[in-house]
Amino acid sequence: MKRHLIQLAQCVALLGGMLQASAYADNAGHIVFVSGKADIGGQSVALNSPVAEGAELTTGADGYLYLKTIDNGFFILRPNSRARIVAYHVDTREPANTHIKLELLNGVARSISGDAVKQARQNFRFNTPVAAIGVRGTDFTVYTNQETSRIAVISGGVVASGFVPGCSPQGTGPCEGSMSAELFARQQGQLLQISKDQVKPLLLQSNGVAPDVIAPPRPDEPGSKAANTGSTVISSTPVNELNLDPKRGADIKQAISAPGLNTNNQGTSQIMWGRWAEVLGQPAKLDLVKLSSEAKTIAILDNFALFQTKNTEWQPPNTGTMGFALKDSEAYVRDEVKGLMTVAQIQNASLNVDFAKATFATNFDLNTTIGAYKLNSVGSVDSKGQFSNDNIFTSNMVVQGVLTPENGGAAAYLFKSRLDDTHLAAGATVWAKK
Structure with a gap:
């Protein structure tokens, strides 16, 4: 009898682990802040709404969305923007099986790496219509339209490339090679620009065209990680x-x-x-x-x-x-x-x-x-x-x-x-x- 009880407990634990893995595969996270016009898949967003893999997020002229991911990262969409959570599968036991892919179709977004991204950077991809972006454990912002993307780094670094043979929009992970370029937070006042007709990124001075200038953050925009209490750490440094x-x-x-x-x-x-x-x-x-x-x-x-x-x-x-x-x-x-x-x-x-x-x-x-x-x-x-x-x-x-x-x-x-x-x-x- 005791042996059967042990086996039953092991099965329950295994089933729990499978259910947890399934939940991780189904949901990218939940909405922790919404302001103005914003929707998910054409439906108005409510606070604490879950966001599933494959969801399309859209904001209007006054819209802001803060998505807290299941691995304690953030994906933030600013006004007049559209993005898609292509994939957000997290495997905490085997980080090599983690697969995360985000896509900004137009507008401005900020991506703050969560725990899973930091453990499996080789399996993270952030796409725009003209660029593939990989991370080095990072906090970055992106502006894009159909012709041009610009990337600014707040902390860490990114590697970016236009779409070339060996780096397709359908790919996963960072694109690294002769047509890629890196940008790190220590390079103050600089950004990477990728154009449809010039796939190798250019390193430029911001000069008023950075993502934060085009669509500024709210002062309550979250920081790079969540506090132990689960509350949000504010990233905007008070002027005083x-x-x-x-x-x-x-x-x-x-x-x-x-x-x-x-x-x-x-x-x-x-x-x-x-x-x-x-x-x-x-x-x-x-x-x-x-x-x-x-x-x-x-x-x-x-x-x-x-x-x-x-x-x-x-x-x-x-x-x-x-x-x-x-x-x-x-x-x-x-x-x-x-x-x-x-x-x-x-x-x-x-x-x-x-x-x-x-x-x-x-x-x-x-x-x-x-x-x-x-x-x-x-x-x-x-x-x-x-x-x-x-x-x-x-x-x-x-x-x-x-x-x-x-x-x-x-x-x-x-x-x-x-x-x-x-x-x-x-x-x-x-x-x-x-």
């Missing part, structure tokens, strides 16, 4: 923890929220803008968690955020033009090597909107401690009054903003610009009709 120059604290202007104004029979509209983090001893002025649930997120760039009261979108006219005068602003420059931040001043600013063409153009002089810079941006205005630069090659700064009808016309936008290899400028501007 950097090696800042306290002597410049008095120079920073207070970020303020513009008051709600009469909108000519369209209810009350309110633009809320400012810093969500402390800078140079000056406190944050925005509560991102609260505003993200109560207002519409227009943009989050660096330590600035811009919100609009929900259900107050303006439908701009389809004729005429409008010029705006700068009413208020705040800007700073970050030295990414030294970790220092200094105040910048905006002068000679201009913003013009052509409603007939649904376009905008803006420029200003940015005076900093390292010199004066002329920044400019042109782009499109959508049917709800939101605007952004849709061609980064015709501008030297990223702009994301919104138009409202208060007092005959108002606007606000956030900007971010790479000044040189080590200095990054960011700020917020508020405008009124001339």
